[in-house]
Amino acid sequence: MSRRTLAGGLAIAATLTVITTLPASAGRLAVKFPSANFPLGAQPAATKTLTAVTQGIDLYDVKAGSSTDGxxxxxxxxxxxxxxxxxxxxxxxxxxxxxxxxxxxxxxxxxxxxxxxxxxxxxxxxxxxxxxxxxxxxxxxxxxxxxxxxxxxxxxxxDGLKTTGPWDAKVVMIDAGTFRGSYAASLGTSVAKRETVSSMAKARNAVVGVNGGFFNIHTAKNLRGEPVGASVVAGRLLSEAVPGRSAVVLQGRTARITELKTDVTAISQDGDKLVLNGVNRAAATDEAVLYTEEYGAKTPAGGTDIVLDANGKAVAVRTSGAAIAKGTRVLHGQGTSAEWLDEHAWEGWTVKIDTKVTDLRTRKALKLTPDLNVIAGGVGLVRNGRVKITAKRDGHDSVNMILRRHPRTLLGVTRNGSLILATIDGRQPGVTIGANFHEAAQFMRWLGAVQAINLDGGGSSAMVVSNKLVNRPSDGVERGVGDALLVLPQ
Missing domain, CATH: 3.30.70 (Alpha-Beta Plaits)
Structure with a gap:
């Protein structure tokens, strides 16, 4: 079955535009909404309503298609x-x-x-x-x-097969030439806790916020805010990468999509080394995991904890199962990893934590500076202007994820470095149907993205603009999520 059949056949044109403004200082953008050929469905017209949010940021409310499915x-x-x-x-x-x-x-x-x-x-x-x-x-x-x-x-x-829609999408376009703010990642008040995008955006006074990557629903209930993949907030690695999976690297007012690898190693004062298995997540048998003060939960029971101060000095050796105090990190070991800690992380010794985040496209390490943020994506959609869906590598190789339609949160970067954020609402029969991966990729290419990624979707899809939730989450209310991408003012 061809991609064109999946998209519903004929293209439709965007013919009606309504413009509102917020505030009066907003200017027109060099990155422009496409004027022709809405890529999905077979109806004769689509509408878009434009809101100029602030300098360099426009919001479009896009509706297309009609309901003929039963x-x-x-x-x-x-x-x-x-x-x-x-x-x-x-x-x-x-x-x-x-x-x-x-x-x-x-x-x-x-x-x-x-x-x-x-x-x-x-x-x-x-x-x-x-x-x-x-x-x-x-x-x-x-x-x-x-x-x-x-x-x-x-x-x-x-189903993901031929349809006439309808679709209801929200698109934020951030022009690289006129935007004067910056981009950031947020895990909210802690790694372990889930929070709404609205809450995280309000806490940082963000102009725009969207939900970030997937979070771990297969761990203990009190830990389910943990990102599945790389998370860096203000230069601090708070969750390790799933090697090779897509991610969004944010630095200042630039954003790019790549694949990442993280390496975290504990180096004892005696020179011995231990490769750590993870950061801020539950530990399995024989694993060593680093916990930071952002974790927001107790370390796992049944292992050994080494409490490190800001200089890497082991200030306490304790039985595991306690919280992480502010200004400290905790090296936790289970089984054979606990044995290494017993032998090489004595109280009073220094244990250096060597952290490396490598961009697998450039083969260069990222500098963990305060302006660096990383959000783990879900599935790569567009690379170098072409549809390139990496569903298997990114852990979503199934009929349900590839073919079926769901609400989507999408991120794209244009040729001139402008950022596109979009939600396509779904699971609302007769109102909006969402998109499958191929449709999501076509939609982002139509918007002008030469690189694009699928973030978490389903009931997690949320877009907040000027402290207002502008899309309609499929749960009926905004869901707590693991992390968010925030657009901060100047």
Missing amino acids: YTVTVLMPSGRDYGALETAQAKVAEVEAAGEAPSLQKVIRPSVADAPSQTVYMVRVGLWSFKDKAKADETAKTLKDAGLKVKVDYLGD
Whole structure:
């Protein structure tokens, strides 16, 4: 299935523009919103409303398409997924027929991406109802459940196949030539805690804020603000990289997309070295993890803690499971790593923490200066002006992530270094459907990005402008997230 088919076929033109201003000092930008060919859907017109936010920053409210998708009932496979191999799907067809309903077997091709080939799967579905007849789909689903089948009601706009929309997107364009502020990352009050973008933006008096990268939902509940990937805030490494995954490097008023690797090593006064496994996260068996005062939680129980002062002096050796005091860092070891600490990190000794963050595109180390910030991305979308989706490398190689439509938060950099931030709301049938990875990449290229990345999405997608949430999160309320990208005033 071609990318053009996935995008819904024909392009549409942006024909209506409404302009408002906030405040009067805002100027026009060298980076411009595209005037032709909205890239998604097949409807004849799109609208955009422009708000000039402040010098160098414009906000666009973009709406396109209309709702023509309806509902169906999808039969779940033994794996719990809504798709499977042909043989498995055929067996489900027989079960549905035995229940007295007429199923259809649907072949679905998950398109290829830069680092993974296409995948063919099969779905079993029952019925097709218009948008206003969802109740009938619910009735059929109940009948099938009563017959012992596991099913769900699906809105077809979420599938990722051909659609007419609609789409509701918010786009912030920050012009490199006229913007006089800076960019920063924020983890809120701590690494472990999740906070809303609104809260983080308000704390820093940010003009614009969007949610950052993915956070760890598979750890203890009180630690789920932890970023999955590299996080640097004001020159301090607060979360290690997942080697090779996409990230956004922010410095002053510049932003660029690359892949990163982090190396953190403890060097004892006696010269012995220990490679640390992580920063500010739960420790596994035999791991060594560095905790900073920004962690906001206790170190794990069942290991050894070495408390280091600002000069790297080991000021205390303690049983693990305590908080990190301000002005200190804690070296924590489990198993064999705890044994190394017992032998090489005695109280009163100096233990140097050597931290290196390497840009894998340039092969150069980043200088951890106070103006350096890093946010881990989710999936690379555009590189050097071409669609290059790195879903497998970035941990999202699945039908659900590549093909299905979800709310998206997107970041792009133009040829002249201007920054584009966008949210495409989704999971709101009849209002806005979101985008899949290919559509998100096309959307960012249309906006003028020559480099683009997918940040966290789904219910996490949030954009705050001038202390106001301007998009509509799919949860109905703004979700607490791990980190945020903030645009700070001059």
